[in-house]
Amino acid sequence: MSKHRLVKKTSGFVIALLLLSMLVPVLASAAMYFNGTFTSGGTVSGQVYFDGEVGDAVYAKNGDDVTLSVYGKNGEFISVVTVTYASYSDGKSYYTVPGTVINSVYDAVYFGYDDGAVSSVTSNVYRQSAPPTGCTYCGGGGGGGGGSSSGSTITAFNGSVSESELKNALASYTEVTIKVSGDTLSIPVAGLLNAKEGAILNIVTDHGAYILPLAAFDFKALATSVESDVEDLKLNIGIHKLTGADADAVAAAVTAAGAKSLADAVDFTIGVEGKDGKKADISNFDRYVKRKLPLTEEAKKTATVALYNADTKTLSFVPSLVSSTEAEFWRNGNSIYTVIELNKSFNDIQSHWGQADIELLASKLIVDGVTDTTFEPNRNITRAEFAALVVRSLGLNLVNGTSTFSDVGSDSWYTGVVNAAAKAGLIEGYEDGTFRPNAAISREELAAMIVRSFEYAGGESSVTASTQNDILSKWADANKIVWGQLEVAKAIQAGLMDGMTDSTLETYGQATRAQTAAMLKRFLVKVNFTNP
Structure with missing residues (x-):
């Protein structure tokens, strides 16, 4: 199973930024x-x-x-x-x-x-930035890769920095900030090649920031893609505030979602350019990469970063933490982002035990209602529906095309999410090669998928054979767990799963939509992918 870790914040990592x-x-x-x-x-x-x-x-x-x-x-x-x-x-x-x-x-x-x-x-x-309280897993930037160096700041002129400035800064510091007055920056890769292990570039503009771990780039492969030598390669970064018709399209999507905008819509792009001017886009990374957006209005609890899909003209959730003035978010791809605030509820969850969790996730575009006014919290959820939720929660791109599962067609509504979840190692099929997308998901299967999602996002839950037995021995029906003893024990230890009663887990039971929302919310909060 492929596991992608966030770059972890180093506690007490200091940043002292020097300007000209x-x-x-x-x-x-x-x-x-x-x-x-x-x-x-x-x-x-x-x-x-x-x-x-x-x-x-x-x-x-x-x-x-x-x-x-x-x-x-x-x-x-x-x-x-x-x-x-x-x-x-x-x-x-x-x-x-x-x-x-x-x-x-x-x-x-x-x-x-x-x-x-x-x-x-x-x-x-x-002044260095204070890390979010309790931010254990929010990596992909921020604090660097474990170095103890202070930071250094370079001011870009005319959208570029010199190779010598980069080399000098990265020879001494693990994190280097580049202040950009415009919305584009060209970086000579030759200035990055001898950087310290775990080095990070913090690209700061008026419209947002891009925190780039250099380990996320395979410069040899990128040079090959543009038929160039690594030493002649340029890294081109764009943090563009949308204007005109493009900005209007995002505003229309925000209105259609019933939300209000708290930030400008900004397009984050990265590409490489070879010596002869040949270019290639970098659309995805093999890890979460951190970005920031300044807010134009103070945010409330339900605020979230949202990705704008120009093809469908819709918004989707992005793992993020939103303060009163700024949003930090993590994704392994590039796109157009904004910050929205939505307050969503349903008639049939009033006074339900899962009301708060359902409302929070619905307001952050993670869970949908069955209709605009109903959620059906006690209805069972299918394996395909839950695959869609974990893919959405992690901000993963859909993977369309032929599936590895014999019963997942190329034209089903769930094909892209099932393929994406399988590619990330979040789901597994059955021995006969099927996925059984329309089967109701059991609490045992739900625990396994939540734990895999938790670990994919950088969460850690170390359970030995001895601790597994200790954890499960507290539950009278633990002997009814079929295959997922380790996953269930991890889910309990990490605080992702509760029993149905004080003494029973009922892992054999079918999971409801409310139970799913509760576990998703716990997982997202624990990995700092959303505000509690």
């Missing part, structure tokens, strides 16, 4: 630099150093402390801070910045020095 030095009048030829962090909690720490002849003559060797001014990135004075002399080497004087807490309203600051003879400032130091 600000142009200010200088009274003498000395430069001041900062190397350190500005944490999400507001603490700035690290070192500043002076470089140049004046620095050699004035600041160094005497061991005196130096008083610096701290400014917001807009030039507003914040406070003064005393930095302690640390060392002198090769014309550079190093000073230690204490753990200084900066007012939380600032997202970037810089240090300034002026003694009447010398005046200099550092580049802007950007």
Whole structure:
């Protein structure tokens, strides 16, 4: 079974982003630099150093402390801070910045020095982002691949960055941010080839961000696709805000869904270009890749990122976490995305035990009603219907064409979802080669598919033979589990499955639509694919 893991956030992974030095009048030829962090909690720490002849003559060797001014990135004075002399080497004087807490309203600051003879400032130091609370599995970006380095920022000019800038930044840092003023960026692949293991590029524009793990790219294969050498390859990235008729089409789809829009519609694209100008699109990755969208309006609990399908003119769920100002989302493909808010309910779930879960998933475009006003929470669900739900929950692309199952035709409504679920290793057929799409799914089968989906999304549930027996021994009817003892034990341990009573699991029973919604919601929340 193929399992795709999200790149995990590294706890405490710090990001200190440096911009180009600000142009200010200088009274003498000395430069001041900062190397350190500005944490999400507001603490700035690290070192500043002076470089140049004046620095050699004035600041160094005497061991005196130096008083610096701290400014917001807009030039507003914040406070003064005393930095302690640390060392002198090769014309550079190093000073230690204490753990200084900066007012939380600032997202970037810089240090300034002026003694009447010398005046200099550092580049802007950007505050790192705080990870979502309890975000165990939300990878594909954000915190990097386990490195302990601080981040570095490169500012793109005219939609491109230089090979040398990339090499220098990636030689020292695991995560490098590239600030883009427009909506396209061209990256020379030669600047990426010697990056540290787990390196990530954080491409930031006004319309959104793309957090790209370099391990997601097979540059040799991409070079072959455009008949080029790897060293001559360019990575072309687009984060385009839709306008005109394209934006109107997305707005119409939002209205048709009964939702309202909380963000601009943005098209995320990636492609490669060879030396002779030949190009190829990169439409899919072998892992989840993280992106971000800024919100135009504050979001509520039911908000979600939605993918817009230009062919069907419809919206679908995208695994995402939405804060009051920003949406983070994960997919292994490229498309047009926006953020919507919908409040959906049904007449026949009022006061039902599964009402909250059903309403949440319906509002996020994961589950549908049988009609606009009814959900039929106690009706059994088929194997094909549940395959469609897990494919939708994971944001997977449909896989049309011939199925590996003898009873799944190429023109059935469920062909694309069954093929996609099988390709991802989420479902299995029977020994006779059938899938039995219209058969009611049992709670045992439901547990197995939920656990596989949980693991596909990066969830971990380690159950040994001993712990499996301990878990199942608590249930009087565990001996009626036919084949999925391990999967059921994992589902219980991970908190994905409950018993029907305090002492029975009833894995032999048929799963209802309400039970399915409850298990889907637990799984999505545990892997941080939706807000609780």
